[in-house]
Amino acid sequence: MTKPLVTILDDEPEIRRMLVDVLEEAGFATLSFGRARAFEAALAKHTPDVCLVDLSLPDTDGLTLVHRLALEQGAIVIIISGRSQVQDRVTGLELGADDYIIKPFDPAEVVARIRARLRNTKPAPQAGDTASFSGWTAHFDRYILEDDTGGETPFSHAEGEVLRLFLDSPKRLISRTQMQESLGGAASESFDRAMDVRISRLRTKLREDPKNPQLIKTIYGAGYIFLGDVSWA
Known part of the structure; x- marks a missing residue:
């Protein structure tokens, strides 16, 4: 090995x-x-x-x-x-x-x-490195988001950790505590702010309306829900 x-x-x-x-x-x-x-x-x-x-x-x-x-x-x-x-x-x-x-x-x-x-970088349970959802394809082996026209947008490893967490559990509430436990960070103001920034960047790359996002929904006081249908390959 x-x-x-x-x-x-x-x-x-x-x-x-x-x-x-x-x-x-x-x-x-x-x-x-x-x-x-x-x-x-x-x-x-x-x-x-x-x-x-x-x-x-x-x-x-x-x-x-x-x-x-x-x-x-x-x-x-x-x-x-x-x-x-x-x-x-x-x-x-x-x-x-x-x-x-x-x-x-x-x-x-x-x-x-x-x-x-x-x-924390182990493959998703679906055993794939590629996930499709809502006209997007996430290539975790290349850290690329591909839209339905073939256009590509890179994302960072840190953003990929958060995106994979959402894609592993679509349509389920993910609390801040669950994010902290899954991503290995220490519960703190800096961790919360880092998560906010990563989620904001993911929304921008997914071309979400910041005032009314359709994929990554904030449930105030509770956490986040990813609303897309996800398939892994």
Whole structure:
């Protein structure tokens, strides 16, 4: 079985070495980088399962890089940063990161969070990577939404987690608590705001009327319901 690949981008050599050691001992393959340019060049040759990204980088803005990774890569994106303010965490999650770990951290926590995120990316019970609904086809293997004319719109890994959750349980109420349990986030204001942003972006990509969405309905005080008929292939 191929080992999951974790790429590490952090300009501190000690942190890179520590993460490489603990992750390889835990059964992961790793590639580590101290500069964003080398990291991005490697992505042209390798397809990581998880990207660990520090925000304080010498040659690029970490948040911009996280946003680009979330849109263009199928990898799970986990921020590792010394920025501990709530707003920094919220911004990182809103830009598409799947998780946020604050320095200093316990290396075992990083391993546990990576494993939890990888468990959450298992295929849907219908065993497919493609779902059709209401004139749309979601390709989870390519992170693409295809409309009935063949037009394609990319979605991020984080948005895909939420979309798959809806498509797995159409026409059923999904509460905030269920979302938190299914997606592995910690119950918090930042988690709630991140979910709001992801759902808003999904509605935009599905061309929903923001004042009267027809597919993803908000049930105020209770959660959300996805109203489309779904078939998996």
